[in-house]
Amino acid sequence: MAVSTGDGESKKEHCASGVVGICDFCRRAGAFFIIKGSCFRQDMPELERIFMEEYTFSQGKQMRCGYTTGSCAAAAAKAAAMMLLSGRRIDFADIDTPKGVRLHLETHEVEMTPDYACCAIQKDSGDDPDDTNGILIYAKVEKTDAPEDIIEGGEGVGRVTKPGLACSVGGPAINPVPRKMILKSLRDAAEQFNYSGSLKVTISAPAGVQIAPKTFNPRLGIEGGISILGTSGIVEPMSDTALIETMYTEINVQAEKGNKDLLVFFGNYGEDFTRDNLQVDIDNAVTCSNFVGELLDYAVYKGFESLLLIGHSGKLVKLAQGVMNTHSKYADCRTELFALQALFNGAGLETGRKIYEALTTDEVIKILKAENLFDKVMPAVTEKIDYYMQHRVHGKLKTGALMFSNVYGILGKTAHADELIKLHQMKRKDEDNAR
Numbered sequence: 001m002a003v004s005t006g007d008g009e010s011k012k013e014h015c016a017s018g019v020v021g022i023c024d025f026c027r028r029a030g031a032f033f034i035i036k037g038s039c040f041r042q043d044m045p046e047l048e049r050i051f052m053e054e055y056t057f058s059q060g061k062q063m064r065c066g067y068t069t070g071s072c073a074a075a076a077a078k079a080a081a082m083m084l085l086s087g088r089r090i091d092f093a094d095i096d097t098p099k100g101v102r103l104h105l106e107t108h109e110v111e112m113t114p115d116y117a118c119c120a121i122q123k124d125s126g127d128d129p130d131d132t133n134g135i136l137i138y139a140k141v142e143k144t145d146a147p148e149d150i151i152e153g154g155e156g157v158g159r160v161t162k163p164g165l166a167c168s169v170g171g172p173a174i175n176p177v178p179r180k181m182i183l184k185s186l187r188d189a190a191e192q193f194n195y196s197g198s199l200k201v202t203i204s205a206p207a208g209v210q211i212a213p214k215t216f217n218p219r220l221g222i223e224g225g226i227s228i229l230g231t232s233g234i235v236e237p238m239s240d241t242a243l244i245e246t247m248y249t250e251i252n253v254q255a256e257k258g259n260k261d262l263l264v265f266f267g268n269y270g271e272d273f274t275r276d277n278l279q280v281d282i283d284n285a286v287t288c289s290n291f292v293g294e295l296l297d298y299a300v301y302k303g304f305e306s307l308l309l310i311g312h313s314g315k316l317v318k319l320a321q322g323v324m325n326t327h328s329k330y331a332d333c334r335t336e337l338f339a340l341q342a343l344f345n346g347a348g349l350e351t352g353r354k355i356y357e358a359l360t361t362d363e364v365i366k367i368l369k370a371e372n373l374f375d376k377v378m379p380a381v382t383e384k385i386d387y388y389m390q391h392r393v394h395g396k397l398k399t400g401a402l403m404f405s406n407v408y409g410i411l412g413k414t415a416h417a418d419e420l421i422k423l424h425q426m427k428r429k430d431e432d433n434a435r
Contacts, residue, residue, distance in 0.1 A: 063237040066126030067103055068230025069137055069205070070178025071095065074185045075105045076121045076139035077201045081189035083110070083117035084141050084199075093121070095185060097233025098177060108136060116142040128237040131214050132226060135207040141186070144200040149186050151179060154204030157228060158212060162221030164256025165249065173217070173227035174203060181233065203228060216246055216287075220253055243289050250286040251298055257284070260305040263424055264288050264295060266326070270310045273404050278310075278421060281428040290315075293324030296392045296399070306398040308420040309389075313361040313411055316403045320384035324392065337381060338364045345376040362407045369408075378403075378412040386414035 079093035089110055096102050107119040118140040125133035144150060153159065153172020160167045166176050174182070186199045208226035212218070217227060254262060263285040265271050274280050288295040292309070299307050309316070314334055315326045323331045339356035347355075351371055358364045368374040382403065389399040400417035404410050
């Protein structure tokens with residue numbers, strides 16, 4: 001396909017076959033790439049649009065990117081505003097995302113009346129496993145006498161009930177970047193059709209009512225639906241950044257509530273064990289996933305006084321070797337320290353080898369107990385966990401950790417763990433008495 005750059009350069013042959021992302025030629029030509037759409041200049045004839053997709057590289061394979069609920073809301077708002085102001089149906093909306101990617105998105109469920117226009121954009125998460133993939137994000141736009149444009153939340157968009165989030169209490173869970181994108185979409189449409197008045201847009205996601213319980217929203221105090229999210233406008237599959245930002249948000253909520261003592265779990269195992277065995281209220285707990293280093297850093301930054309981490313042995317033992325991201329893709333060192341400490345405490349070479357080659361930490365514990373090594377090895381392991389947690393926070397935060405097994409129960413505790421467990425148990429008693 002011959003394509004002119006439009007800036008005096010000679011035409012160049014361009015073929016989309018095998019191209020990943022935006023090619024150097026189109027970048028120099030001032031082109032944009034479109035998720036599930038085209039890489040093109042706006043002045044390029046329709047037949048010369050070059051169809052391509054954006055990819056990222058994650059976990060050893062190429063993965064297709066998608067776009068956020070925030071991008072969907074902004075595109076729907078722009079299309080609905082254009083239909084209201086022009087009286088003409090709009091089948092596609094173009095928006096520029098903060099990442100610098102232009103999206104060319106098809107409208108669905110179009111409804112036009114003299115008083116308002118409404119349409120939806122379908123969310124596409126690419127290869128990212130996202131519960132919102134495929135749902136419709138709606139925007140209903142109408143004129144208003146208000147001095148400025150208004151954004152409201154409709155069905156399936158959560159309502160904020162607790163302080164500490166980026167959204168106002170009582171308002172819709174539409175984060176700052178999507179809000180900015182939506183307002184820009186409204187102004188772009190108004191300017192295109194010489195409309196000087198204000199517009200009101202209501203963003204809704206009916207499927208969000210059923211999806212919300214699967215998200216972190218209930219824990220964050222967001223009720224009735226999903227959040228309209230996105231900082232770049234683009235979904236990058238398997239993004240660690242999104243998980244870390246979610247953890248930061250949970251910590252921010254606790255800080256805003258005045259909580260000075262964090263209770264943290266890696267995930268559901270820790271929650272279930274604590275609820276069933278420790279008489280501790282887990283409603284104010286934070287989930288860190290695999291990101292212990294970022295957890296400790298941010299807890300210090302936010303001025304917390306203590307942090308208690310309760311975790312399964314398969315995760316927590318990695319901290320005893322200074323590993324602060326416990327995902328297996330970074331380190332699978334669950335048995336090495338157990339084996340080493342067993343050898344230090346009198347185990348024979350064969351026992352050490354069995355521990356080292358064990359497939360699970362429960363199997364390790366079984367061997368240690370059978371060889372009467374458990375009471376010697378476990379204190380050495382928890383001492384190392386304590387050391388590396390304190391090393392990370394530079395002594396600015398009291399830390400404690402409890403290691404458990406679903407088979408054997410509590411396995412070990414660091415020096416301050418019992419003190420912090422009692423602190424959280426007392427908090428639960430105080431809350432129960434206040435009810």
